[in-house]
Amino acid sequence: MGVTARGIGLFVAAAALLAAGFRFAYPELALLGAAGATAGGYALAVAAWRPRLAVVRRAEPDRVGRGEPATMTVTVHNSGRLRSANLVAEDRCGGVPVPVPVLRLRPGKDTTARYxxxxxxxxxxxxxxxxxxxxxxxxLVSLSRPYGETVPVWVHPRVHPLSVVPTGAGRSLDGRVDSVPHGSITFDSLREYVVGDELRRVHWRTSARVGELMVRENVDTSLPRLVVLLDNRAVAHPQRVAGLAESFEAACEAAASVLTAAYRADLPVVLVLVASEEAVSPAGAPDSEVVGPLDRLAAAGLGADTLDAMLTRLRGDRLGDTLIALTGPGGRETLGRFGALRGAYPSVVVGVFGAAEPAQPPATGMVVIDAADGAAFAAEWDRVRRW
Structure with a gap:
């Protein structure tokens, strides 16, 4: 509850008039002071009364790409029996106040604001x-109360179309790539039929060619093939303008582009961030709301230097066979460390964003893409002929 300057003046004057009226026996002054005190008490009672309002908000849509339009619709319903007169309401959108018309809202009526x-x-x-x-x-007195909940709107990085996606070393011998990331069954080899084999495993085309029944031998491939490593260390993106690191924004756009291209090609893919996501997720992004990798990219920020621990984890877990690392100008010194993962990942691609000079790839056979932004990365990516 806040007392306005007018209210402070009234309360001070009422106290002074009451004191002077009783001290010097002036009933007129005491009457004026009592009137001022009564007005102040009435103001406190009116401001303390809590109107019964129900707030419903709807984002259309709640997940958009950077630069795409999104609107918020706020509906305020007066569920009380009295008219909520003298109300001033404002919504908070990313820290910016937005006025909502609720003045003299009748009982049982709604008012809607869209912005x-x-x-x-x-x-x-x-x-x-x-x-x-x-x-x-x-x-004299004003009192502000919150109504409704905070709703997050996820602004994803821009997605640039990629014409090709590396499928890694674990290709299916049937001429396709298995798209099931966990517990999938992939063709490995053929062998002669023995009593007890299931007939549905017989490879009839080969059997007709060789004149004997041949059955498929399958292997269980339970790991994703593509691993997108986003270097979100603060030291990797030292150049910032108004608190925004353009090289990191470009890396996020590249990661979103690779993820989207992999999904469209039905390729298993996993997103890994170098810094801890709990330490960099902004307010208003609860874990329960994070659904997919694009949401994680929207909530990602710059964090501490934990590259050694992450590289150790990647080397030990072997999450796939193609590693795509995306870093900034501060990550040029770590190209050799990324290349050292080729023992665990046969194919390593590194994207460097915002570097003043082209990065020199170490003699490890990995592919290095220098780009100023996400669009330039997509153009250079499509020029790569050998992964």
Whole structure:
């Protein structure tokens, strides 16, 4: 509850008039002071009354790409029996106040406000809660209360189309790549039929060619093939303008492009961040709301240097057979460390963003792509002929 300057003046004057009236036996002064005190008490009672309002908000859509339009619709319903007069309401959209018309809202009626959500920057835009300010008619006291919950709007990185995607070393001998990341069965070899083999495993085309029944031998491939490693260390992206590292934004766009291309090609893919995601996720991005890798990219930020631990984990877990590492100008010194993972990942691709000079790939056979932004990365990516 806040007392306005007018209210402070009234309370001080009422106290002074009451004191002077009783001290010097002036009933007129005491009457004026009592009137001022009564007005102040009425103002406190009016401001303390809590209106019964229900707030429903809907984002259309709640997940967009950077620069795409998104709108928020806020509906305020007066579920009380009294008219909620003298109310001032404003919504919070990414820290910016947005006025919502609720003045003299009748009982049982609704009022709706619709406004655009800023999507010029990647991230999670928290919208809400609605703050309703109750004031007395004399403007002496005001009280603000929150209504409704905070709803996040996920602004994903831009996605640039990629024409090709490396499929790694674990290709199926049937001429396709198995798209099931866990517990999948992939063809490995053929052998002669023995009593007890299931007939559905017989490879009839080969059997007809060799004149004997041949059955498939399958292997269980339980690991994703593509691993996208996003270097979100603060030391890898030292150049910032207004708190924004353009090289990191470009790396996020490249990661989103690779992930989208892999999904469209039905290829298993996993996203890994160098720094801990718990330490860099912004407010308004609860873990329960994070659904997919693009949401993780929207919530990603710069964190501590934990590259050694992450490289050790990647080398030990062997999450796939193609590693795509995306770093900034500060990561040029770690190209050799990325290349050292070729023992665990037969194919290693490194994207370097925002570097003043082209990076010199170490003699490890890995592919290095220098790019200024996500669009340039996509163009250079499509020029690669050998992974």
């Amino acid at each position: 655009d959500v800023p999507t010029t920057r990647r991230g999670v835009v928290p919208v809400g809660p609605l703050r309703v300010t109750r004031r007395d008619p004399l403007g």
